Each structure stands twice: as C-alpha cells, then as structure tokens.
Amino acid sequence: MTHALPPPLAISMGDPAGIGPEIIAKVFRDQPQAAQGCFVAGDLAVMRRAAAAIRGPHGVDLPVAEIETSADAWRVPARCIPLLQATPALEPPAWGAVSAAAGRAAADCVVWSARAALRGELAGVVTAPLHKQALAAAGVRFPGHTELLQAEAAAHVGCPVERMPVRMMLANDELRTVLVSIHVALRAAIAAVTFDNVLQTVRIAHEALSRALGRAPRIGVAGLNPHAGEGGLMGREEVEVIAPAVQAACKAGMLASGPLPPDTIFMRARNVAQHPGEFDVVVAMYHDQGLIPVKYLGVEQGVNVTLGLPLVRTSPDHGTAFDLAGTGRADPASLLAAIRMARQLAG
Known part of the structure; x- marks a missing residue:
C-alpha cells in the first residue's frame, strides 16, 4: 500500500541580489535530507547563477531543474534544486545592488508562495531575506514579509487586515521572543x-506555542520602562496597561x-543545560527590545516565525548581506534551522 506524499515546503528565493539564492543552493547541496520535499519559488537564471557562485574552482555542478507544479518537488533527485518559476523571467541583477527589478521579483515569489500555501498546496513557506529598499523601489507598499503575508492571508479569508492580527516571533534553541509591535x-x-495589543500578543503566543509544545506555554511579559517602571516612578505603562493585560x-x-x-527577563527565560528557562517565550514590547537578546545568542541559529497566520511561515534571522553576495561565503545555518522549524510547525 502506497502512502500519499505530504505537501512540500516552498522556499522563496529572496532578493536576487543578496545571499538568499546562495544559501538556498548550499542547503540543497550540503543537506539533501533536510531539503527533501522542498522547492524554490524563484527565478531559473538567478538560481543557476547562485549554484555557480558556490561551486568554487574544483567543485561539482549543482543542477537546477525547473518544475511545473509544487508536487513535482518530490520527484527531483537529491543534490538538485527544484525550481518553480514564480516571477517573470529575470536578468540576474548585479550582486549587492538595490534595484526595483530585484524587489519586484522577490515580492512576486513571496506572493506566489503565500497563495499556494493558503490554497492548501504547501506544508509551509520558508522565506529567504528581502531588501526593504528594493521593495520600496518596486512600489511594494509593505515594508517586509510579515505585513505582505498578513495582507495576503486577510484577502484570502475575506476580512480586513486589522482582523488578521499577526506577530513576529524570533527563536533559537535557547530563547523565544514575540513582539507587540x-x-x-x-x-x-x-x-x-496598549491593553488590547499586549493581551492580543499574549493570546497569539499562547495559541501558537500550545500547538507546537503540546501544552500551555509559560509566557513572561517584559515591561516597557527601566526596572518595569518601579511601581510608576519610571513610567506608568506597566501599572496602567501591561499588568492589567x-x-x-x-x-x-x-x-x-x-x-x-526587561534587563533581566531574557536571562531568566534563556534555556541552557545549567539553567532551564523559567519561561517558554518572552513577550517584548517593541522590536529591538526582543530581537537584540535573541540575535546576540547567535544569528546563525535564529529563526523568524510569523504567528497568527493561517499558514506556516519561517525565515532565517538575517538580512540580504549585500556585502557577501556572490562570494559563496554566506552561512546557510539559519536557513536550515528555518526549514526544520517549518516542518515542526507544519506537523
């Protein structure tokens, strides 16, 4: 008796002038088991250039095979990149250059992947890094993946964007943090x-991690002000907003x-052998408050997860690294971690 293969994972190629295509190529070359059942939503010429960039003077060619449907990903052999053309054919842009063409192609690949996932054709989406200036140059009205995916999900279910609340979670093996903004x-x-935003963030974290952990997560909520406001001496937000939420x-x-x-909660939540974390996740009040601690522990293992969407979406914890693009030196570890986490979340 044969069993149906599970839906594949799509990896959107990211900005074609950045390191996204290269780190994708490295995963398919060096981690064929992890890459099994994945395919790239991208551009054929861009991915072939990326495969050549990581080859080196004495390396083995890494083929790129164009596929027609996402299900074809399972039929491509190991150490070969399945590529579904998700944007009009592109002349690969100069490495490390901001361009509208690159921004448009990157956005096209995310939109294609999101729509396929929302139709139930994919187990999830792993997104390689975008460049926000390139998106803006292309006229994309969203500053990044999170907002773009939120809009696609809201349109799919037919609700206003404000009724599709999402949150960013950044995670590695030692720490998870979810952001209010x-x-x-x-x-x-x-x-x-605000009361509503803090409570909504706690609720989204609770629902998402309950599914992932199989139990209710322990959620630590950071204050906004130094020393969590010192009872109102250093700000009233803790007393009037956060504590009630x-x-x-x-x-x-x-x-x-x-x-x-906030200056101690992340240490308390950090999960290491000598100190099991007191919390499964920290709710941080703003972007840098939550992301600096996780990134300090190691960008190479960090994974960005969008919570609240009706699809699984993960991403590496780094940007396009234009200064490394085309050198073949970019580290694919965070992308590999994102692929593994997407599989865990997809079940």
Whole structure:
C-alpha cells in the first residue's frame, strides 16, 4: 500500500541580489535530507547563477531543474534544486545592488508562495531575506514579509487586515521572543503598548506555542520602562496597561507572568543545560527590545516565525548581506534551522 506524499515546503528565493539564492543552493547541496520535499519559488537564471557562485574552482555542478507544479518537488533527485518559476523571467541583477527589478521579483515569489500555501498546496513557506529598499523601489507598499503575508492571508479569508492580527516571533534553541509591535518607529512602538495589543500578543503566543509544545506555554511579559517602571516612578505603562493585560490573560487561562524588568527577563527565560528557562517565550514590547537578546545568542541559529497566520511561515534571522553576495561565503545555518522549524510547525 502506497502512502500519499505530504505537501512540500516552498522556499522563496529572496532578493536576487543578496545571499538568499546562495544559501538556498548550499542547503540543497550540503543537506539533501533536510531539503527533501522542498522547492524554490524563484527565478531559473538567478538560481543557476547562485549554484555557480558556490561551486568554487574544483567543485561539482549543482543542477537546477525547473518544475511545473509544487508536487513535482518530490520527484527531483537529491543534490538538485527544484525550481518553480514564480516571477517573470529575470536578468540576474548585479550582486549587492538595490534595484526595483530585484524587489519586484522577490515580492512576486513571496506572493506566489503565500497563495499556494493558503490554497492548501504547501506544508509551509520558508522565506529567504528581502531588501526593504528594493521593495520600496518596486512600489511594494509593505515594508517586509510579515505585513505582505498578513495582507495576503486577510484577502484570502475575506476580512480586513486589522482582523488578521499577526506577530513576529524570533527563536533559537535557547530563547523565544514575540513582539507587540514590529517595523515601526520607536515613538510609534511606545504608543502601540496598549491593553488590547499586549493581551492580543499574549493570546497569539499562547495559541501558537500550545500547538507546537503540546501544552500551555509559560509566557513572561517584559515591561516597557527601566526596572518595569518601579511601581510608576519610571513610567506608568506597566501599572496602567501591561499588568492589567497580564491579569486578563491569566483569567482567560493563560500562564502569563509580568510585567518583569526587561534587563533581566531574557536571562531568566534563556534555556541552557545549567539553567532551564523559567519561561517558554518572552513577550517584548517593541522590536529591538526582543530581537537584540535573541540575535546576540547567535544569528546563525535564529529563526523568524510569523504567528497568527493561517499558514506556516519561517525565515532565517538575517538580512540580504549585500556585502557577501556572490562570494559563496554566506552561512546557510539559519536557513536550515528555518526549514526544520517549518516542518515542526507544519506537523
């Protein structure tokens, strides 16, 4: 009796002028077992250039095979890149150069992947890095993956974007953090620390990690101000906003604690052999508060996960690294971690 193969994972190629295509090629070359059942939503010429860039003077050619449907990914042999043309054929742009053409192609690949996942054709989407300036040059009205995927998901289910709340989680083996706000100016991020936003973030983290862990996660909630406000001496947000949101979460059955001082909560949550973490995830009040601790522990193992979407989406914890593009030296470890986490989340 034969069993149907599971839906594949799509890897969107990212900005074709950056390191995304190269690190994808390295995963298919060096980690064929991890890459099995994956394919690239991208451009044939770009991926062939990337395969050549990592070959080296005495390396073995890495073939790129164009496929017609996502299901064809399972029929491509190991150490060969399955490529589904998800954007109009592209003349590969100069390495490390911001261009509208590159931004448009990168966005096309994300949109194609998101729509295929929302139709149930994919187990999930792993996104290689975009370049925000290139997106803007192409006229894309979203600053990054998270907002673009949110809009696609909302359109798919037929609801306004504001009724499709999403959050960014950055995770590695030692620490997870979920953000109340993402890509906004710091002044706007502070204004976004409201009762509703904090409670919604805790709820989204609780629902997503309950599925992943098979139990209710322990959620530590960071304060906004130094020392979590010192009872109102250094700011009132903890007293008036964050603590009431945590209390509401607890009344709803979530295991939330806080607000806790942001300069120590991440150390308390860090999970290492000599110190098991007190929390499964930290809810951080703004982008840099949450991302700096995780990235400090090692960008090469970090994974960006979008929570709240009706699809699985992960991404490496780094950017396009234009200074490395074309050299063949970029490290694929974070992309590999993103592929593995996508499989875990997809079940």
